[in-house]
Amino acid sequence: MTDYHNFIDGAWIDSDQRNQNINPSDTDDVIGAYAQADSNQTESAIEAASRAFESWSTGGIQQRADALDVVGSEILARKDELGRLLAREEGKILPEATGEVVRAGQIFKFFSGEALRAGGDLIPSVRPGIQVEVTREPVGVVGIITPWNFPIAIPAWKIAPALAFGNTVVFKPASNAPGSAWALAEIISRAGFPDGVFNLVMGAGSVVGSALLNDGRVNGVSFTGSVATGQRVATDCSRRGAKFQLEMGGKNPLVVLDDADLDTAVECAVNSAYYSTGQRCTASSRFIVTPGIRDEFVAACVERLQGIRVGHALGEGVQIGPLVDQQQLQQSLDYIEIGRAEGAKLVTGGERVSCDTPGFYLSPALFTGTSNEMRINQEEIFGPVASVIDVANLDEAISVANDTEFGLSAGICTRSLGAATRFKRESRAGMVMVNLPTAGVDYHVPFGGIKNSSYGPREQGRYAAEFYTQVKTAYIQPA
Numbered sequence: 407m408t409d410y411h412n413f414i415d416g417a418w419i420d421s422d423q424r425n426q427n428i429n430p431s432d433t434d435d436v437i438g439a440y441a442q443a444d445s446n447q448t449e450s451a452i453e454a455a456s457r458a459f460e461s462w463s464t465g466g467i468q469q470r471a472d473a474l475d476v477v478g479s480e481i482l483a484r485k486d487e488l489g490r491l492l493a494r495e496e497g498k499i500l501p502e503a504t505g506e507v508v509r510a511g512q513i514f515k516f517f518s519g520e521a522l523r524a525g526g527d528l529i530p531s532v533r534p535g536i537q538v539e540v541t542r543e544p545v546g547v548v549g550i551i552t553p554w555n556f557p558i559a560i561p562a563w564k565i566a567p568a569l570a571f572g573n574t575v576v577f578k579p580a581s582n583a584p585g586s587a588w589a590l591a592e593i594i595s596r597a598g599f600p601d602g603v604f605n606l607v608m609g610a611g612s613v614v615g616s617a618l619l620n621d622g623r624v625n626g627v628s629f630t631g632s633v634a635t636g637q638r639v640a641t642d643c644s645r646r647g648a649k650f651q652l653e654m655g656g657k658n659p660l661v662v663l664d665d666a667d668l669d670t671a672v673e674c675a676v677n678s679a680y681y682s683t684g685q686r687c688t689a690s691s692r693f694i695v696t697p698g699i700r701d702e703f704v705a706a707c708v709e710r711l712q713g714i715r716v717g718h719a720l721g722e723g724v725q726i727g728p729l730v731d732q733q734q735l736q737q738s739l740d741y742i743e744i745g746r747a748e749g750a751k752l753v754t755g756g757e758r759v760s761c762d763t764p765g766f767y768l769s770p771a772l773f774t775g776t777s778n779e780m781r782i783n784q785e786e787i788f789g790p791v792a793s794v795i796d797v798a799n800l801d802e803a804i805s806v807a808n809d810t811e812f813g814l815s816a817g818i819c820t821r822s823l824g825a826a827t828r829f830k831r832e833s834r835a836g837m838v839m840v841n842l843p844t845a846g847v848d849y850h851v852p853f854g855g856i857k858n859s860s861y862g863p864r865e866q867g868r869y870a871a872e873f874y875t876q877v878k879t880a881y882i883q884p885a
């Protein structure tokens with residue numbers, strides 16, 4: 407088994423403690439032992455990032471663009487190998503994992519270009535003879551805290567814009583899936599960034615994450631993960647005036663109207679709720695269905711789900727891999743019991759699946775006879791579990807869709823332009839999908855939600871500049 411170290415101030419640094427990364431498709435397969443930083447090592451990384459900031463932020467944008475481009479090219483060239491690693495450590499199936507790696511490579515390429523395109527405004531003053539210049543400057547040292555469910559794409563869409571706009575980075579990946587993060591860091595370490603500009607600090611959230619949140623030298627924190635941890639990020643950062651950005655949960659609705667194309671609706675439902683084993687913040691777990699299509703839709707979903715192959719993420723023809731670990735598996739099983747106790751009817755799935763290798767397998771579960779107030783329809787399950795909620799019409803569908811503390815993505819299947827337009831306008835969500843799954847987004851457009859799903863500026867695309875820069879307004883009168 408190989409040991410993987412942290413990357414601090416341009417050097418690979420070992421720690422006394424290790425975290426073993428286990429393959430959720432085969433718990434006998436240990437992927438590696440990953441160094442666990444303590445608070446002193448985290449402080450060294452913050453100190454290095456702080457020292458490197460001055461010259462990196464004022465240095466040439468060509469150097470930034472070139473280095474980001476090198477990272478993107480290497481990720482794309484190694485997509486098959488990195489995809490296998492990702493599938494092995496996180497449990498999403500190989501095509502999804504390889505797709506995620508490609509997305510990460512494309513993100514670095516995109517932000518390589520953005521480094522060169524950063525601009526400002528020159529605005530005439532209301533006072534004659536004076537010019538007002540609006541420019542964007544980097545924020546400083548940025549702490550990046552990421553989850554396990556997109557272990558290379560989410561780090562990519564935070565690290566690439568941070569570096570492109572002249573910030574320095576201390577990156578803390580999830581303990582559940584450090585392998586892809588380490589591989590990304592190793593690529594970045596050889597891409598031409600000066601020492602200290604990028605630092606990888608693997609370790610427990612309560613140690614490394616907490617140190618990042620509470621250190622006055624960390625000027626901004628970008629976080630994706632649970633609502634509970636997101637709230638802690640918010641409290642700690644606001645206490646000391648640091649900038650922060652949060653991407654958290656979802657309870658995303660998929661509305662299916664009578665006039666929907668049935669095949670499209672079933673495809674959208676199955677993809678949204680069950681692909682990536684339901685472990686996406688954009689996953690749909692509430693199918694909100696009108697009466698004219700309801701029975702056909704449920705029957706077609708059940709047939710499709712019963713034909714789905716659950717198994718090892720690297721297995722040929724497998725469509726759904728395991729949950730990421732025992733805790734996530736147990737969380738889904740618990741919600742299945744909660745749903746039953748609430749009076750919902752489990753029409754298919756929700757059972758542990760035995761495969762050739764020991765892993766956290768669960769068959770895709772669908773409830774009917776549910777109402778929106780039930781806990782299974784209000785709380786994020788983050789597993790392959792969804793419910794059908796019966797509604798009378800579009801009015802009720804919109805009202806039920808919006809009746810949640812979350813607001814990340816929302817989908818509708820319909821052939822009516824009028825219904826789709828109204829849903830788009832009235833959805834209390836940051837992203838709306840029409841005849842498309844609620845999950846699976848492009849890498850070059852804004853990503854994020856409202857209500858308890860997100861806080862702060864949008865991520866991704868050119869909108870990422872909002873978080874990773876701050877605006878300076880200068881008034882200039884030629885002497």
Ligand SMILES: NC(=O)C1=CN([C@@H]2O[C@H](COP(=O)(O)OP(=O)(O)OC[C@H]3O[C@@H](n4cnc5c(N)ncnc54)[C@H](OP(=O)(O)O)[C@@H]3O)[C@@H](O)[C@H]2O)C=CC1
Pocket residue numbers: 551552553554555578579580581582609610611612614615616619630631632633634635636638653654655656686687734737786787788
């Ligand atoms: N919106 C999304 O995309 C995601 C949502 N979730 C939701 O969260 C639930 C729990 O998943 P989990 O992985 O525990 O999510 P967490 O929010 O605990 O983890 C996300 C990141 O935050 C870090 N972290 C944990 N505690 C702290 C802390 N005190 N200070 C700073 N950083 C910290 C974690 O580190 P470490 O890994 O070391 O604990 C990880 O890097 C899931 O069931 C799901 O509902 C989970 C993942 C992604």
Ligand SMILES: O=C(O)CCC(=O)C(=O)O
Pocket residue numbers: 555556560630685686687688689844845846847
């Ligand atoms: O749906 C997607 O493509 C992205 C989902 C995501 O970012 C997440 O689950 O954290």
